[in-house]
Amino acid sequence: MRRSTFLTIPALALGTLALAAAPASAHEGHGHDGGSASSSQGSWTSMANLESLNNSGTTGDATVKVDGNKATVTVNVQGAAETFKDGPFPHAQHIHIGAAGTCPTPDMDDNGDGAVSTPEAHPAYGMIASSLTTSGDTSPDSALAVDRFPGGSSYSYHQTVDVDDATQQALKDRTAVVVVHGVDPMNLSQTAQQEMSPLDDSLPLAATLPAACGTLNASQMGDVPEGGADTGVTQKTDTSSTAVGIGAGAVGLAAVGGGAVYLLRRHRA
Numbered sequence: 217m218r219r220s221t222f223l224t225i226p227a228l229a230l231g232t233l234a235l236a237a238a239p240a241s242a243h244e245g246h247g248h249d250g251g252s253a254s255s256s257q258g259s260w261t262s263m264a265n266l267e268s269l270n271n272s273g274t275t276g277d278a279t280v281k282v283d284g285n286k287a288t289v290t291v292n293v294q295g296a297a298e299t300f301k302d303g304p305f306p307h308a309q310h311i312h313i314g315a316a317g318t319c320p321t322p323d324m325d326d327n328g329d330g331a332v333s334t335p336e337a338h339p340a341y342g343m344i345a346s347s348l349t350t351s352g353d354t355s356p357d358s359a360l361a362v363d364r365f366p367g368g369s370s371y372s373y374h375q376t377v378d379v380d381d382a383t384q385q386a387l388k389d390r391t392a393v394v395v396v397h398g399v400d401p402m403n404l405s406q407t408a409q410q411e412m413s414p415l416d417d418s419l420p421l422a423a424t425l426p427a428a429c430g431t432l433n434a435s436q437m438g439d440v441p442e443g444g445a446d447t448g449v450t451q452k453t454d455t456s457s458t459a460v461g462i463g464a465g466a467v468g469l470a471a472v473g474g475g476a477v478y479l480l481r482r483h484r485a
């Protein structure tokens with residue numbers, strides 16, 4: 217169901233912007249006058265399938281619809297850790313950039329505790345570029361602002377975040393990675409269950425471990441299954457034109473605060 221206004225631009229006008237692949241927004245109330253395509257060079261959609269890390273059982277998908285220095289991000293997550301200190305288990309989630317643009321493999325467990333920590337995963341997915349918070353700041357400063365991240369065993373996140381030039385380039389280069397953090401300690405080795413987070417020694421390792429990960433890849437978006445009606449995203453594969461959805465305004469889902477027991481400012485989660 218498409219209710220929004222489209223711009224249809226000849227593919228030729230997009231030059232080498234081969235990444236552009238037809239986002240279509242279903243959000244109402246963000247109509248566009250259609251009179252100018254001048255901003256289209258910076259508009260495209262990248263998608264990722266999120267695969268489990270660290271025996272988390274967490275999976276999902278992510279869609280990043282870029283429009284200039286803003287991106288509307290949708291993250292659907294299932295099988296995540298459910299509770300933490302009697303509240304919903306907070307799941308820090310970020311766009312990471314600046315490294316290989318891949319998800320870590322088990323052999324990156326340098327200390328042999330059976331889990332790949334965030335520092336151990338750094339060569340794969342790099343540093344935080346954007347924090348996928350439910351409200352407020354979306355910079356790396358909010359890396360572990362757990363009172364502003366989704367929580368619980370499954371959720372659908374939808375929000376607009378800032379994407380700087382480096383992040384936009386990483387998306388184009390397909391080296392940007394979505395990472396969801398927080399693993400149920402029961403899924404970890406006895407050793408890992410006892411450890412504290414290398415990001416902050418007041419937190420258990422499990423709270424900040426990467427739980428699911430996926431490289432954002434615009435070229436494969438046609439292979440990504442429809443995420444369901446709640447994503448508000450449809451695909452357009454017409455090769456003769458490229459439709460650019462204008463959906464800058466996002467409606468955030470209710471923030472799950474819950475275990476707002478800590479608020480940290482680290483960049484490496």
Ligand SMILES: [Cu+2]
Pocket residue numbers: 308309310311312344395396397484485
């Ligand atoms: Cu992260």
